[in-house]
Amino acid sequence: MIDFxxxxxxxxxxxxxxxxxxxxxxxxxGEYYEREEFPYDxxxxxxxxxxxxxxxxxxxxxxxxxxxxxxLALEELARVDSSVAITLEAGVSLGAMPIHRFGSEEQKxxxxxxxxxxxxxxxxxxxxxxxxxxxxxxxxTARLDGGQWVINGSKAFITNSGTDITRxxxxxxxxxxxxxxxxxxxxxxxxxxxxxxxxxxxxxxxGWNASxxxxxxxxxxxxxxxxxxxxxxxxxxxFLSILDEGRIAIAALSVxxxxxxxxxxxxxxxxxxxxxxxxxxxQAIQFKxxxxxxxxxxxxxxxxxxxxxxxxxxxxxxxxxxxxxVSSNAAMDNAREATxxxxxxxxxxxxxxxxxxxxxxxxxIGEGTSEVQRMxxxxxxxxx
Amino acid sequence: MPNIVVLVKQVPDTYSERKLNESDHTLDRESADxxxxxxxxxxxEEALKIKEASEGEVTVLCVGPxxxxxxxxxxxxxxxxxxxxxxxxSLHGSDMVATAKVIAAAIGRVEGVDLVIAGNEASDGxxxxxxxxxxxxxxxxxLTHARQVTVDGSTVQVDRETEEGLTHLEAGLPAVISVTxxxxxxxxxxxxxxxxxxxxxxxxxxxxxxxxxxxxxxxxNAWSTVLEAAPKPPRTAGQxxxxxxxxxxxxxxxxxxxxxx
Numbered sequence: 001m002i003d004f005x006x007x008x009x010x011x012x013x014x015x016x017x018x019x020x021x022x023x024x025x026x027x028x029x030g031e032y033y034e035r036e037e038f039p040y041d042x043x044x045x046x047x048x049x050x051x052x053x054x055x056x057x058x059x060x061x062x063x064x065x066x067x068x069x070x071x072l073a074l075e076e077l078a079r080v081d082s083s084v085a086i087t088l089e090a091g092v093s094l095g096a097m098p099i100h101r102f103g104s105e106e107q108k109x110x111x112x113x114x115x116x117x118x119x120x121x122x123x124x125x126x127x128x129x130x131x132x133x134x135x136x137x138x139x140x141t142a143r144l145d146g147g148q149w150v151i152n153g154s155k156a157f158i159t160n161s162g163t164d165i166t167r168x169x170x171x172x173x174x175x176x177x178x179x180x181x182x183x184x185x186x187x188x189x190x191x192x193x194x195x196x197x198x199x200x201x202x203x204x205x206x207g208w209n210a211s212x213x214x215x216x217x218x219x220x221x222x223x224x225x226x227x228x229x230x231x232x233x234x235x236x237x238x239f240l241s242i243l244d245e246g247r248i249a250i251a252a253l254s255v256x257x258x259x260x261x262x263x264x265x266x267x268x269x270x271x272x273x274x275x276x277x278x279x280x281x282x283q284a285i286q287f288k289x290x291x292x293x294x295x296x297x298x299x300x301x302x303x304x305x306x307x308x309x310x311x312x313x314x315x316x317x318x319x320x321x322x323x324x325x326v327s328s329n330a331a332m333d334n335a336r337e338a339t340x341x342x343x344x345x346x347x348x349x350x351x352x353x354x355x356x357x358x359x360x361x362x363x364x365i366g367e368g369t370s371e372v373q374r375m376x377x378x379x380x381x382x383x384x
Numbered sequence: 385m386p387n388i389v390v391l392v393k394q395v396p397d398t399y400s401e402r403k404l405n406e407s408d409h410t411l412d413r414e415s416a417d418x419x420x421x422x423x424x425x426x427x428x429e430e431a432l433k434i435k436e437a438s439e440g441e442v443t444v445l446c447v448g449p450x451x452x453x454x455x456x457x458x459x460x461x462x463x464x465x466x467x468x469x470x471x472x473x474s475l476h477g478s479d480m481v482a483t484a485k486v487i488a489a490a491i492g493r494v495e496g497v498d499l500v501i502a503g504n505e506a507s508d509g510x511x512x513x514x515x516x517x518x519x520x521x522x523x524x525x526x527l528t529h530a531r532q533v534t535v536d537g538s539t540v541q542v543d544r545e546t547e548e549g550l551t552h553l554e555a556g557l558p559a560v561i562s563v564t565x566x567x568x569x570x571x572x573x574x575x576x577x578x579x580x581x582x583x584x585x586x587x588x589x590x591x592x593x594x595x596x597x598x599x600x601x602x603x604x605n606a607w608s609t610v611l612e613a614a615p616k617p618p619r620t621a622g623q624x625x626x627x628x629x630x631x632x633x634x635x636x637x638x639x640x641x642x643x644x645x
Contacts, residue, residue, distance in 0.1 A: 012461060012578045020572055050574030063575040 004304075010072055013065075017073045020049065021080035026352075029081040032210040033355060036202075038163050039210055042084055047118020052091050056100055061113035067245060068307040071252035075300070078256025079263065080352075082359040083210035085253045090159035090211075091115070093246045095122025098170050098187060102230030102238055107189065111168060120167035125155035125190075125216055126239050140218065142173035142188055147225050149173075149188050151196070151218040157366075162199040162214040166192050169216065172235045185235035189227040196221030207358035243368060244317055247324040248310060250367040251303035254327035257356055257363065258296040261331075261338035264353050265289050268342060285341060292334045299327035318380035325373040328363035335360035386440040386498040386535055386557070388431040389491055390464065391515075392424040394448050394455035395508040402508065408603060409610035410477045411508055413449065420455035423503030425462070425570035427563050431501050432463045432571070434535050441465050443494055447475065447486055453586065460581035461573035467586040468493065474591055477603025480509075484517035486601060489594040491522060497558050499540065504529050504562040515562035525555035531566040 006014065025042055032039045046052065054070045056062025063069075070092055078085035096115040099107055099122070114120035131137040140153025151173055155161075161169055169190050176184040190197055200215040230238055266289065269280030279285050306319035338353040339346035346353050364370045396402045396416035403412040431442045444459040444467040446452050456467045470490050478486070491497055500522070505512030519526030527533075527542040534541045540559050544551040545566065573581075591598055599605060625634045639645045 008457075009575070009578045009582065012457065012573070013575050016572050016578070045572075048574075049572045050576055054575055058576065064579060065575045069575055 006072075010069060013069055014072045014076055016049070017051070017076040018079070020045070021077050021084075025077070025084055026080050029083065029210060030350060030352070030355070033081075033083060034209075034349060036204075036209045038087075038212050039084060040164070043087060043118055043121075043165075046084070046088060050116075051088055052096070052118040053116030054092065056096065056112060056116050060100070060108050061116035063116075066311055067248070068304075068311060071249055071303060071307055074249055074252045075256035075259070078253040079260040080256075081210070081355070082253065082257055083208050085256060086159060086208055086211050087121075089246070089249050089253055090123065091118070091121045093249045094124035094242065095160060095168075095170075097245070098124060098229060098238065098242055099189070101242070102187065102234070107229065111189075114167065119165065121160040121163055121165050123158050123161035123166060123169045124239075124242070125158050125161070125169045125171040127156050127158070129154055129156040129215070138172055138174055138183065138185055140171065140173040142171075142175050142186065144175075144225060145222075148222045149175075149225060149227065151188065151190065151221040151223070153218050155216040155218075157203070157213055158216055159211060159213050161212065161216055162202060163212045166212075168192060169197075170229055171216075171218070172239055175232060175235075178233065184233045186232045187229040187235045187238050188223060189229055190218070190221065190223055194221055194223055207355075207360070207362055209358075244320050245310065246367045247320040247373070248303055248306050248316075250363065251299065251306070251320070251323035251327040254324075254331040254360075254363045255296055255300045255303060257360055258292070258299060258327065258330040258334040261334035261353060261356055262289060262292050262296055264351075264356075265292065265338050265341050279341075288337050288341060292337055295326075295330035295333055299323070299330040302326050318377055321368070321373040321376040321380070324368065325370055325377070328360075328370060331356075331360045331363045386434055386438065387443075387494070387496050388434060388440060388499045388501060389443045389445050389494055389497055390424070390427050390431045390459065391487060391500065391502040391518075392428065392444050392446045392455055392459050393421050393503075393506050393508075394418050394446070394452040395421040395506055398422075398507050403615070404610075404613050408477060409613045410603065413451075418451060418454065420458045421503060421506050421508075422570075423505070423507065423563070423565060424455075424459070426565060426567050427501045427503050428459045428462050428464055429568045429570040430533055430561075430563055431499070433568065434499070434533070435463075438535070440498075443468060445487065445490055445494075446470070447483060447490070456586060457581050458573065460584045460586075461577040462571055463573075463577060464584075466584055469586055469588045470591070470594065471588055472591045472601075474598045474602050477606060478601045479606035479608065480511045480513050480517060481607055482601040482605060484514050484521055486591065486594060486596055487514070487518055488521040489596050490589065491518075493589075493594070499535070499557060500524070500560040501533075502560070502562045504564050515560055519560035522558075522560065525559045526562075527553045527555055527559055528562040530561050530563045533561060533563070533567070 050063045051073050053062035054065045055067045058064045074085050099111050115122050142149045142151045171188050171190050174183045175186040178184050196219045198217045203213050269285050272279045302323040306316050306323040309316040335357040339357045342353050345351050397419045400416035403415050405412045435442050442464040444464045446456050447470040502515040516526050529544045529546050530542040531545045532543040538557050542553045544553050
């Protein structure tokens with residue numbers, strides 16, 4: 001029979017991150033969120049804890065762990081706050097992972113050590129103003145000129161792209177045409193501060209307000225030819241594989257938010273009274289919370305299983321899509337119910353559930369919308 | 385290159401409800417989550433800081449039941465090098481004197497100890513006397529309630545802070561130090577540290593291994609006996625005073641009624 005217990009080291013990591021989230025993130029994150037400020041201090045501590053290096057080998061400054069360890073950390077962070085969780089998710093899974101996965105030894109040595117310690121952040125420039133789900137519709141171009149890539153175009157909603165510690169953005173760009181007439185897409189590393197690369201002021205967002213998100217513009221931005229990441233023309237395959245993994249990470253983050261809603265409600269209904277009794281004694285409330293717990297639990301099983309398949313090296317596209325779909329649903333449903341249970345207080349920003357409510361919606365959108373997940377699942381089933 | 389022994393204890397999480405066993409009034413270890421005492425995390429942190437400044441080795445020493453290995457692993461995952469775990473059924477219910485004797489005997493097995501670092505008191509028993517007793521048994525100077533520690537060659541300086549004030553102490557090594565919660569902010573273990581801790585040596589010893597007489601330890605040999613224990617009565621609801629222009633007077637009356645003023 002399958003042994004569902006976590007290994008000792010995973011359990012120790014989970015407890016460590018939970019401890020950090022409760023004792024250091026929870027007391028201060030509300031204020032960062034309200035000020036829409038990036039929490040550099042928290043990110044620095046997460047860096048010292050090695051969270052940004054979790055799935056990377058020790059030779060490049062990593063912790064020698066795996067992607068599942070990252071997922072556990074994301075879940076425990078998101079149980080308290082999603083802004084710090086997405087900062088970690090994007091830093092590792094989108095910022096550093098493409099370099100680890102596709103970079104040359106030289107590129108890994110140059111970039112990974114600082115990314116693994118959280119001293120530096122990387123970002124992944126894929127989505128464009130004109131297309132998110134339709135990632136193949138990339139319009140940004142890069143042409144070779146005198147040993148340099150000349151990049152033109154823009155990218156939208158790029159996490160971690162404009163912090164004081166952001167050091168690079170990997171950008172997907174059209175670098176030519178394939179023999180069959182389709183676009184040739186390649187991935188290129190653009191260091192922050194490169195002339196011609198402009199970071200727009202940060203977005204005003206509905207949620208994730210203590211995370212850093214910008215639109216990026218490239219205007220004859222020149223980087224060395226050697227900044228090509230992996231093979232020329234492999235960009236499309238590269239980002240598809242990065243996104244498949246990333247779905248499991250976003251699923252973990254969503255489960256964290258869903259569980260955080262349960263945590264908050266269990267505490268609140270044991271204190272709040274209505275009509276002479278603690279509201280937790282009413283079955284209407286109990287059933288809501290039982291449903292919330294069930295959603296978080298089943299979504300967690302889905303992402304654990306998808307991660308297990310991925311780490312065994314088996315195809316996991318469908319499982320990752322299912323995990324992302326059900327866990328983002330769970331997050332949204334739980335956030336809505338938690339807000340309802342908190343009543344008027346749930347609509348106040350000073351309570352975490354209000355923050356959860358604002359943070360949940362993007363989980364059904366980012367890293368592939370729920371519709372894209374359903375499309376992937378249907379395709380994996382071989383539907384016509 | 386100081387050779388440091390850090391005393392650690394597994395205690396019930398202070399966030400959970402802590403109880404005594406009804407049968408023998410000893411700590412009910414099953415009823416609450418067991419964690420490495422927070423003050424011990426600070427003791428480990430201080431030892432690691434000293435080690436990182438001048439190399440050396442950090443040994444974690446724990447007296448406790450088998451499940452205390454979790455607390456030991458946490459200390460090792462923070463960066464301590466090895467551990468000694470004294471685990472023996474006969475230790476159940478030992479008082480501070482017996483505990484100090486066992487710890488002293490276990491320290492005797494570590495060669496060339498320069499510093500013993502402990503928390504000033506555990507969050508469960510709250511006796512706060514073991515470090516001093518240990519210093520007596522080992523014949524080492526005791527520098528307790530330290531909020532700052534400086535090791536300089538063969539001496540150690542400590543800022544000792546108590547309710548009476550601040551005292552600056554200095555002693556030659558080896559010495560016993562106990563630290564307060566002001567000493568530092570303990571680090572979180574990294575995943576690399578957690579993985580490495582699995583491979584670090586933990587020596588498990590019994591009372592017999594240490595050459596301590598079983599007749600000196602355990603509940604039956606404690607110098608004092610708990611006759612009765614009762615949980616603290618639940619806090620009663622406060623008294624509400626409505627201010628109708630005479631709020632101040634009413635509060636004063638209440639305080640007089642409670643013999644507080």
